[in-house]
Amino acid sequence: MKQDYFSANNIKHIDYKDIEILKRFLNPSGKIVNHKRSGITMKNQRKLAVAIKNARFMGLLPFVAK
Amino acid sequence: MDNTEEKAEMSSRVYEVGYLLLPTLTEESMPVVYSNLKDLVVGMGGEIISDEMPKMINLAYTMSKVIQNVHNKYDMAYFGWIKFVMDPEKVSELKKKLNLEENIIRFLILKTVRENTIASKRFVHKDLKRKLSPKRDDENGVSLPIDKEEIDKEIDAMVA
Numbered sequence: 001m002k003q004d005y006f007s008a009n010n011i012k013h014i015d016y017k018d019i020e021i022l023k024r025f026l027n028p029s030g031k032i033v034n035h036k037r038s039g040i041t042m043k044n045q046r047k048l049a050v051a052i053k054n055a056r057f058m059g060l061l062p063f064v065a066k
Numbered sequence: 067m068d069n070t071e072e073k074a075e076m077s078s079r080v081y082e083v084g085y086l087l088l089p090t091l092t093e094e095s096m097p098v099v100y101s102n103l104k105d106l107v108v109g110m111g112g113e114i115i116s117d118e119m120p121k122m123i124n125l126a127y128t129m130s131k132v133i134q135n136v137h138n139k140y141d142m143a144y145f146g147w148i149k150f151v152m153d154p155e156k157v158s159e160l161k162k163k164l165n166l167e168e169n170i171i172r173f174l175i176l177k178t179v180r181e182n183t184i185a186s187k188r189f190v191h192k193d194l195k196r197k198l199s200p201k202r203d204d205e206n207g208v209s210l211p212i213d214k215e216e217i218d219k220e221i222d223a224m225v226a
Contacts, residue, residue, distance in 0.1 A: 059125035
């Protein structure tokens with residue numbers, strides 16, 4: 001049984017600058033891993049998606065990885 | 067009392083602005099731009115909670131900015147951020163001013179919370195603790211017998 005990574009580590013606010021954490025939820029081509037695979041709650045998955053998109057805008061994460 | 071506190075919270079919110087500065091800035095001129103940005107926020111009635119000095123990073127993709135009708139492409143930039151408390155009505159003014167800033171490639175204004183939201187440093191700490199704890203056991207000699215048994219098993223396996 002997979003646990004929610006963010007509640008397990010007591011993270012209440014998912015920050016777009018935490019690229020080391022956000023990278024865990026990207027597949028090799030840079031797409032956001034879906035919630036079945038990531039195993040996090042839907043509430044956190046939505047926050048995660050926003051954080052990753054903000055990080056992409058600021059050039060911290062790729063839109064498409066080669 | 068509760069009402070006044072609520073009003074105080076309503077009249078100012080915690081925001082964060084992340085920005086990318088031109089990589090063409092020299093090491094001497096970058097801190098000047100950085101302090102100008104902070105002065106801009108303070109000048110608009112903002113109260114700075116925390117901030118980070120811009121650092122040179124490799125961008126995940128190439129960005130472009132038009133400067134004097136010329137498209138310039140950038141693969142690197144200085145990334146920095148400022149967290150501050152400000153009146154919500156003034157944030158749109160701040161946005162307009164940042165748009166006019168010449169040295170910024172792009173910026174992002176977010177609503178956030180007063181607490182530190184960066185968690186990765188804590189994790190490094192935790193991981194270090196995990197790595198350190200078995201070593202301590204070795205020093206105390208607690209885990210030595212287990213090691214001996216394992217070695218014996220390995221030797222048996224080798225002999226067999």
